[in-house]
Amino acid sequence: MTEVETLLADARDRLAGLPREALGDWRTPRRVLGLARAPRIVPAGSAWHLGVLLLTDDAVLATGEIVRARQEMRRGFTAESQRRRAATAAAAFRGGFAEGATVHVGWTVLDPAQVTGEASSGPLALRDGVPAVRWSAGGGYQPLGAYLDERIALLRTPPAGA
Numbered sequence: 001m002t003e004v005e006t007l008l009a010d011a012r013d014r015l016a017g018l019p020r021e022a023l024g025d026w027r028t029p030r031r032v033l034g035l036a037r038a039p040r041i042v043p044a045g046s047a048w049h050l051g052v053l054l055l056t057d058d059a060v061l062a063t064g065e066i067v068r069a070r071q072e073m074r075r076g077f078t079a080e081s082q083r084r085r086a087a088t089a090a091a092a093f094r095g096g097f098a099e100g101a102t103v104h105v106g107w108t109v110l111d112p113a114q115v116t117g118e119a120s121s122g123p124l125a126l127r128d129g130v131p132a133v134r135w136s137a138g139g140g141y142q143p144l145g146a147y148l149d150e151r152i153a154l155l156r157t158p159p160a161g162a
Contacts, residue, residue: 064106069097
């Protein structure tokens with residue numbers, strides 16, 4: 001077991017009993033009587049959301065898009081990106097998620113065993129022999145142990161108003 005895998009296993013133990021968020025996968029339903037049906041996001045499990053990482057019982061994932069499921073309705077949009085987000089939220093609702101449920105879509109599976117030497121897996125990497133995580137695309141690396149400690153503390157005692 002690598003040092004990264006050990007840190008993640010320890011994090012899972014500390015996260016036991018804390019709330020998880022839903023994972024979703026895009027599905028295109030079969031045609032009915034030759035008519036196409038709207039795509040939907042179906043449940044694909046749950047994970048603890050730790051910033052740029054999603055931790056499941058047996059895997060670590062890189063966070064993708066995060067939406068709140070909501071019923072589709074007519075809206076006026078000032079930007080195409082708003083229209084796409086609303087369509088994604090409606091697809092999650094069509095897929096069976098409750099109104100307002102947080103759903104992670106477009107996540108990617110990471111391989112913690114691959115994080116050795118100069119190799120990395122998504123935001124996970126080794127920097128000067130220390131497991132690290134890149135917390136944003138333009139940001140630097142932070143030691144994985146400290147990052148997990150901070151994120152778990154935020155899950156245990158969220159800031160007021162969160």
